Amino acid sequence: MDDLDRRILSILQKDATLPVERVAAMVHSSKSPVWNRIRKLREAGIIDRQVAILDAEKVGRAEVFFVMVKTSSHSRAWLERFAAAIADMGEVQEAHRLAGEIDYLLKVRVTDTRAFDSFYKRLVAEVELFSVTSLLSMETLKETTEIPLTEEDVDTPE
Incomplete structure (x- = not known):
């Protein structure tokens, strides 16, 4: 390239x-x-x-939750069940396996807190989790799909 x-x-x-x-x-x-x-x-x-790229508010999916998951199982079978469960949940926009104290981070987009509660109940029914912490995003300060590729794309201090 x-x-x-x-x-x-x-x-x-x-x-x-x-x-x-x-x-x-x-x-x-x-x-x-x-x-x-x-x-x-x-x-x-x-x-x-x-x-x-849709405007989430205009299509009624303005609420964003970040879900931090800890698991006590790190087996391949558990990961396959977890990956299959979240793959079938349209609310999950992103899922990341992390290094550190938290094992997985999910970005979940829903209509409201009731919809999130329904998502949460489905998630914990599908796969055993050690602990789950959910954070509601109050405001999105930046959201992009762009990957910087040139010097013009990267804002560097002079």
């Missing part, structure tokens, strides 16, 4: 609906080479997928 690939990807992360001609103009190249690079980036799996 060279600088041109990184510049193309930075643009597509902001707006993947831009026509190839526009992306090419923005990176000071022509359409065919940019199209070929995008195709190769898709084939290589660097571009994983293209999606629409």
Whole structure:
């Protein structure tokens, strides 16, 4: 991946609906080479997928909870059950296995606290957990899907 690939990807992360001609103009190249690079980036799996990012409040899913999970079991079977359980729960937007005191962190998006309570009851019924702590996000200060790829994407102090 060279600088041109990184510049193309930075643009597509902001707006993947831009026509190839526009992306090419923005990176000071022509359409065919940019199209070929995008195709190769898709084939290589660097571009994983293209999606629409929804406004959670406008679709009625404004409440975000972060769920910290500790488990007393670290077996492969337990992890497979846990992973299968959360994979089937649409409320879970992200799930991370952590190093440190907390074993797993879930980002859960729901309509309200009653919906979260329903989610929580389903989760603890599916898999045995040692302890669960839930935190309600009061305000989102930053949320992005972009990965910094160029120096322009990284805000560095001078």
